[in-house]
Amino acid sequence: MEFETLVQSRRSVRGFKNEPVPRAVIEAIIESAKRAPSSMNTQPWHVHVLTGHPLEEVRRRNMSEMAGGAKVKRDIVSHGEYQGVHRTRQVDIAKKLFGAMGIA
Template identity: 60%
Template sequence: MEFTELIQARKSIRGYLQKPVPRHLIREIIEVAKWAPSSMNTQPWHVHVVTGAPLDRIREGNTHNMLAGVPPKRDFPMKEAYEGVHRRRQIDIAVQLFDAMGIERDDKARRTDWVMRGFRQFDAPVSLVLTYDKYLEPAAISQFDLGALSHAIVLAAWERGLGCVINGQGIMQSAVVREHAGIPDDQNIMICIATGYPDESFVANDVKSVREAHDTFVRYVGFEETGGC
């Protein structure tokens, strides 16, 4: 695909075929994605590719802890509750997904099950866990670089027929992920990316989020002076 077509066509995939993803294909995706921009060429990322029994143990541990009321604990601080326009956008995509899945507002069981899918990493056959070295804290720039790598991964995967969803819920119980993925103590877990072949029959996979109009978030400064109107 041309880049414009690729970036506009990609969407988050939340339902997967239980079909193994070849290791060589994941390697190819990462080999492409590693060319993402990196501040001062620091390349601060580590990628732990998890599948099979270790990933199943992560799902089980996440599910157990969340249902038992264990508070989420990430390796770095973040704002857990959005407000204002950010909260509105979060609700908008949730409404799209619940409408697609036919989940009613008062259907507590199905709404809970949907939330738990996130902690199960959407039952994807592969999870890519992205980490960075702890000594880089405060690591805002390194986290920015891992964001660039994440975007490159999901685009490279989409180009090759795989779907992904960048999944913050999957690492909210970071100790569980660290234990079963064998992640060293000197690395901080940033995010995970659920990956696999899309299940075309899973209706939530038809949902595509919308983007704000250009003029709501972009300003042009100084163009009138240069004649570049």
């Protein structure tokens, strides 16, 4: 598929069925997402999938907090500086990039 076709054919859905997403669909989405590029090869993502009672508990709590006037929470929060294995990956890829460009 051409990129232009992909962009022009995308859509946003804000109405949802009250049916669980099949596990095979969730696994296929995660399998595709694992191939997404990350900044400086840091791969900082962690995936959490909720279904059943745990999902219903999160929904209940969110609705209760919203109805109570709680401040909006960002879905994606800044992670700050990379640390641990993520920092190591960041530095390693930078060294390779600079080395390929002839920069010591």
